[in-house]
Amino acid sequence: xxxxxxxxNGGERPERRRNASLERVVDTYKEFTRFLGDVxxxxxxxxxxxxKETEATTAVVLIAVFIFGVYFFVVDRIFDFGLHxxxxxxGGIQR
Numbered sequence: 001x002x003x004x005x006x007x008x009n010g011g012e013r014p015e016r017r018r019n020a021s022l023e024r025v026v027d028t029y030k031e032f033t034r035f036l037g038d039v040x041x042x043x044x045x046x047x048x049x050x051x052k053e054t055e056a057t058t059a060v061v062l063i064a065v066f067i068f069g070v071y072f073f074v075v076d077r078i079f080d081f082g083l084h085x086x087x088x089x090x091g092g093i094q095r
Contacts, residue, residue: 049057087093 084093
């Protein structure tokens with residue numbers, strides 16, 4: 001009886017709502033399968049680097065890490081020396 005009232009008031013039937021939700025599910029499934037197809041196509045483009053390329057890039061990374069480590073160590077020591085000198089001059093630190 002409630003469906004007759006809904007029809008009289010211009011409401012939709014529950015069957016139409018199910019069709020709309022079914023269409024959304026189908027559209028979502030199509031989008032998902034298209035996405036998986038795109039993923040597969042992109043994965044075909046992936047190239048694994050050779051051993052020589054891997055060794056070269058690893059060496060570059062290790063050298064860069066070492067250089068940056070030394071640089072930051074030196075900068076930290078300079079700031080440490082400057083801060084201690086400033087605090088000693090102001091009387092905030094006793095040596």
